[in-house]
Amino acid sequence: MRKIIAMISAACAAFALNMTSVLPSQAKEPLKVGFVYVGPISDHGWSYQHDQARIEVEKYFGDKIKTSFIESVSKSSDAERAIERLARSGYELIFATSFSHMNPTIKVARKFPRVKFETATGYKLTKNVAPYGGRFYEGRFVIGQLAAKVSKTGVAGYIAPFAIPEVIRGMNAFVLGARTVNPDFQIKPVWVNSWYDPGREADAAKALIDQGVDIMVQHTDSPAPLQVAQERGIKGFGQASDMSRFAPDAQITAIVDYWGAYYKRRIQAVLDGNWKAENTWGGFNQDMVHMAPVKNVNAELVALAKDTQKKISDGKIVIFKGPLKRQDGTVFLKDGEVATDKQLLEMNFFLEGMKAPLPN
Amino acid sequence: MTWLEPILLTIVTASTPLLLAALGELICERAGVLNLGVEGMMIIGAVCGFAVAHTTGSMSLGVIAAVVCSMIMSLLFGFLTLHLLCNQVATGLALTILGLGLSGLIGESFIGEPGHKLPQLELPFLSELPYVGRLLFAQDALVYISILGVILVSFVLFRTRLGLIIRATGDNHRSAHALGYSVRKVRYGAVLFGGACSGLAGAYLSLAYTPQWTEGMTAGRGWIALALVVFASWRPLRLLLGAYLFGAVSVLQFHAQAYGIALPSQLMSSLPYIVTIFVLVIISGNKQLTKINTPACLGKPFRPDR
Numbered sequence: 313m314r315k316i317i318a319m320i321s322a323a324c325a326a327f328a329l330n331m332t333s334v335l336p337s338q339a340k341e342p343l344k345v346g347f348v349y350v351g352p353i354s355d356h357g358w359s360y361q362h363d364q365a366r367i368e369v370e371k372y373f374g375d376k377i378k379t380s381f382i383e384s385v386s387k388s389s390d391a392e393r394a395i396e397r398l399a400r401s402g403y404e405l406i407f408a409t410s411f412s413h414m415n416p417t418i419k420v421a422r423k424f425p426r427v428k429f430e431t432a433t434g435y436k437l438t439k440n441v442a443p444y445g446g447r448f449y450e451g452r453f454v455i456g457q458l459a460a461k462v463s464k465t466g467v468a469g470y471i472a473p474f475a476i477p478e479v480i481r482g483m484n485a486f487v488l489g490a491r492t493v494n495p496d497f498q499i500k501p502v503w504v505n506s507w508y509d510p511g512r513e514a515d516a517a518k519a520l521i522d523q524g525v526d527i528m529v530q531h532t533d534s535p536a537p538l539q540v541a542q543e544r545g546i547k548g549f550g551q552a553s554d555m556s557r558f559a560p561d562a563q564i565t566a567i568v569d570y571w572g573a574y575y576k577r578r579i580q581a582v583l584d585g586n587w588k589a590e591n592t593w594g595g596f597n598q599d600m601v602h603m604a605p606v607k608n609v610n611a612e613l614v615a616l617a618k619d620t621q622k623k624i625s626d627g628k629i630v631i632f633k634g635p636l637k638r639q640d641g642t643v644f645l646k647d648g649e650v651a652t653d654k655q656l657l658e659m660n661f662f663l664e665g666m667k668a669p670l671p672n
Numbered sequence: 673m674t675w676l677e678p679i680l681l682t683i684v685t686a687s688t689p690l691l692l693a694a695l696g697e698l699i700c701e702r703a704g705v706l707n708l709g710v711e712g713m714m715i716i717g718a719v720c721g722f723a724v725a726h727t728t729g730s731m732s733l734g735v736i737a738a739v740v741c742s743m744i745m746s747l748l749f750g751f752l753t754l755h756l757l758c759n760q761v762a763t764g765l766a767l768t769i770l771g772l773g774l775s776g777l778i779g780e781s782f783i784g785e786p787g788h789k790l791p792q793l794e795l796p797f798l799s800e801l802p803y804v805g806r807l808l809f810a811q812d813a814l815v816y817i818s819i820l821g822v823i824l825v826s827f828v829l830f831r832t833r834l835g836l837i838i839r840a841t842g843d844n845h846r847s848a849h850a851l852g853y854s855v856r857k858v859r860y861g862a863v864l865f866g867g868a869c870s871g872l873a874g875a876y877l878s879l880a881y882t883p884q885w886t887e888g889m890t891a892g893r894g895w896i897a898l899a900l901v902v903f904a905s906w907r908p909l910r911l912l913l914g915a916y917l918f919g920a921v922s923v924l925q926f927h928a929q930a931y932g933i934a935l936p937s938q939l940m941s942s943l944p945y946i947v948t949i950f951v952l953v954i955i956s957g958n959k960q961l962t963k964i965n966t967p968a969c970l971g972k973p974f975r976p977d978r
Contacts, residue, residue, distance in 0.1 A: 345740075352887055354783045453833055469930070502929045503937045507892040512922065515686055519926035522678045536882040536888075558884065570751040633959045669934040 343583060344566075345369070345427065346398035347381040348391065356535035357508070357552040358569065359383065362409045362432070363651035365571035369579055377579060385413070392416035398425040406583050407432070407575070417441055428587055430547060430578065432571075433478075435657070437591050444574060447595030448478075449485035449656075451567030451603060453631050454550045455529065455619050456489025456524030458564055459612055460497045462547055463527045470499040471530040471537050475671050479531050481659045484629050486529060487666060489620075500525055501668050512538035521546060538562055541607045554604035564603035565617065574600035593653060596625035632656060635654070637664035679927060680807055682813060685881055687919025689714075691818045693897035694904070694911050695825055696869025701901055702829065703862035704842035704855075704969040709749055709763025711894025712771020713867050717874025718740040718774040722885040723782055731790055731879060735814070738875035739868045745771060746867025750860050756933035757973040766836040772888065779885045790814065790876075814876045819912070821869070826908040840861060842967030846972040853975045855974050873897070899948040903954055905965040 324529045347366050349359040363381065370379050380403075382394045398406050399420055405428045408417045413433035419431045421441045434443035459468050468490070472479050483499060490497035499524065507579040511533075517537035523542050528541045528548030536560035541548040544558035550556070550566025559627060574594065581587040594600035603621060606614045623629040632655075634645030639662040645651055662670050694708050700707050720741035725734025749767050753759040790812040796807040829835040840848040841858045851854050873893070878885055896918060904910035925940040957964065 354776065354780050354887060356784050356886065393682060472924060480701050500930045500932075502926050504926075505941045506891070506936050508886075508888070510884065510886055510889050511686070511689075511877065511891060511893070514882045514931075515682055515923050516926045518678070518682045519923065522675070522682070523927065523930045525930075533884055536881070539882060539884065543789075668932060671934060671937060 315399050317483065320539060336619045340414055342375055343373075343579065344403045345376045345377050345379045345462070346403035346406040347379065347407040347577060348385050348394050348398070348406070348408045348410075348413055349381060349383040350386050352384050353381070355508075355533070357534075359409070361553055362407075362571055366487055367574050368572040370409070370577055371576045373579060373583075376583060378581070386410075388412055388416050395420045395429075396423070397596060399427045405579065405587075406456070408434075417630035426580060429590075435591075437589060440589055442578075442589040442592065442596075443662055443671060444592040446571075446600040447593060448569070448601055449481045450595040450621075451601050452485040452625050453489035453527075453624065453629070454557040454603060454617055455565065455567065456491075456497075457487040457493055457527065458609065458613055459527045459619055460490035460493035462564065462609060462615070463494075463497075465524060466494055466496055466530050467498050467500055467525050467527050468527045469517065469523075470501040471513055471516050471520070471532050472501050472503050473529070473532050474505065475660075477501065477657060477659045480599075480662070481656055482531055484663050485610055485657065492667075499529070499665055503671055504532060505534065508533045510534040514540050517541065518544075535559065550604060556604065556607065561608060562640060563604070564608055564613075567605045568602040568604055568646060596621055597627070635636070637671070638662070639664055639666055677803075677807060681751075681956055682923045683916065683920045684807070684811065684957060686814050686923050687915045688818050689876045689893055690897050690900060690918055691912065691915035692814070692821070692876060693870050693873035693894060694900040694915060695818070695821050696866035696873075697897055697901050698904070698906060698908060698911055699825060699838065699869075700830075700862045700866035700969055701962065701970055702842045702857050702906060703838050704961065704967050704974075705745070705753065705859050705863055705865060705866075706764065707749055707767070707769065707866055707966040708761060708898065708972040709745065709767025709894075709906045710866075710897050711892070712768035713870035713888055714771075714874040714877070714894045714897075715775040715888070715890045716771045716778075717871035718744050718878040718889060719779040719782070719885055721875035721880040722787055722971070725879055726782060726785060726787060726885075729740060729941060734879055735872070735875045738879075739871035742871030743864050743867040743954075744862050745786045752864040754856050754859050754863070755971065760971050760973070761823050768894070776887045777824070779887065782885040782909075783887070785885065787879065787885070789883045790843065790880040793915045813871070813881050814872060814880060817872065824906050833855060839967070840968055845969045845972070853918050855976065859974075870894070878915065883950065890970060899944055902955075903944075903948045903951050905951070906967065907965070918947075 332428050347628055351359040353359050353363040366379050385391050385394045393418055395408055407430045409432040411433045414431045417429050417431050418436055429441045431443050431446045459635055505511045505515050513534050514536040517540040526546050527624055530537045530551050533552055535555040536557050538548050538559035542562040547564050548562050550563050552569050554566050556563045606617045617647040632651035634649035635647045638644050693714055694731050717738035721734045722736030724737035725731050750764045753760045774928050787929055792810050792812050795809040838851055838857045841855050845855045877889055900914045903914045927933055
């Protein structure tokens with residue numbers, strides 16, 4: 313019996329890796345592009361958006377390329393195998409779409425110097441590994457402005473997953489946006505310690521609304537907080553993908569991860585033979601962050617959102633520009649000084665004037 | 673009082689799925705079967721409930737489907753552990769993995785579909801009572817079922833012959849067998865009851881708590897339910913207390929945070945498990961308590977040889 317159980321569990325483990333079949337190369341030799349996802353494509357968030365982009369480029373390039381993907385690769389040991397398998401079977405360009413795929417990619421890339429690798433939200437740059445990411449905080453500046461316009465209380469509920477730079481940077485950008493409208497604007501953050509737990513996110517949203525916030529922002533991935541906002545009659549913003557179906561009257565807009573344009577550029581570069589490993593961190597200006605259609609507010613705000621987005625894209629608005637102080641009063645940026653990417657990537661503090669404490 | 677009511681209402685919604693799932697597992701363990709597949713059965717209940725409710729538009733059909741599908745899962749567990757005498761721990765874990773994977777497959781076409789919420793049943797007159805009216809008498813059906821379930825299980829377990837047989841099976845299956853009771857039948861019944869309760873808990877998640885289907889939406893609640901059973905030292909009324917305590921902790925920490933009290937939220941998230949370990953230490957430190965409460969044949973396979 314024990315043996316059977318062992319066999320079954322081994323089979324389960326193999327199945328759990330969810331390898332999609334990788335077809336042998338064809339005679340006509342289209343460019344083979346592989347994608348590795350950290351979650352299932354049905355997560356309606358991070359991996360879903362990457363897969364939407366994959367479908368888009370496949371349509372765009374037609375028979376010039378051939379794509380395939382491996383989903384739910386969350387452990388780094390699995391990632392190394394998955395990436396190596398793609399590299400071995402003739403894939404020339406491989407997108408590994410999670411931070412946790414970075415180190416496995418670097419390892420595999422050493423063995424396959426001719427294959428081109430890209431890692432989303434990574435930071436290590438080598439001869440054939442290019443890290444890329446989106447400046448999603450630009451979108452948070454836009455929703456900050458909208459939130460301050462819509463809110464009567466001047467306080468936004470903010471459902472946050474973990475106190476890491478990506479999240480903290482977003483909160484700071486949101487507050488800076490809100491302060492262009494209302495200099496006293498505050499956020500009430502609730503840390504749910506999870507990127508994705510619909511139940512806890514909903515509980516956090518209810519707690520915030522019970523305490524009187526009248527606008528809801530989230531950096532977690534499920535539509536549950538927006539559903540609660542819809543039920544309780546307040547407004548909010550979606551995360552990662554357009555969530556308006558879950559909250560038709562509540563969602564003002566959503567920050568949408570958009571990878572299609574970037575993937576098109578990079579695949580084109582490989583086809584043209586001028587692909588180069590470089591670090592890309594693009595925002596509105598490189599068409600890597602989208603805003604879902606602005607709804608449920610008046611025309612003035614719709615125009616404001618569009619205008620702010622354009623100004624950020626053109627560089628007329630620089631979000632993190634001095635004078636800015638940290639929450640403890642020390643100087644972060646001197647007058648006129650602009651934050652470097654390194655400073656942004658390491659941001660682990662709230663800005664001056666924010667009342668909420670930062671955990672740890 | 674007006675500010676308290678919404679908090680208490682949130683606590684009820686956070687506690688109900690834990691209570692429902694734990695109630696089924698309690699009977700299961702009382703009969704001597706350790707089913708670690710609660711999480712898997714729960715998520716199958718959640719996806720099947722959502723799928724059927726969304727397709728047919730009938731909430732009751734959704735709940736029934738959730739119960740039936742979870743019972744099928746538990747039947748599989750019963751067959752493997754009671755007939756083939758597989759290791760209960762390993763089979764339970766496999767059931768959880770199977771449930772999580774299978775639910776993703778079933779639910780694929782329902783991702784991103786907004787759902788409907790179970791209606792609140794307002795009891796006439798009672799729901800208009802000041803203070804407690806809305807809290808106690810304007811909940812959805814599953815909340816009532818969970819509370820009545822606790823009372824019913826408590827009554828059956830300690831006041832009826834059936835309860836005595838269930839406990840005897842869990843405490844000493846050889847004696848129960850010698851007395852002429854079919855250990856296997858009793859355990860099948862208990863396992864199926866556990867499946868049904870997990871199904872209700874799952875349905876509560878996808879039809880009332882957060883009316884949507886998303887992969888992995890149980891997010892570890894099945895494991896908390898398992899911990900709760902130990903926390904309650906296999907007693908239904910303590911289970912009620914424990915479920916509401918765990919629910920309250922998870923909701924109140926959000927209120928504290930929103931209020932500006934800096935709590936280490938990581939610690940709060942792990943509190944149910946820490947408390948369970950604490951209770952385990954207390955129970956096992958006292959031999960008397962261990963003897964009285966823990967079903968002695970918990971997790972042991974039984975082969976009727978005559």
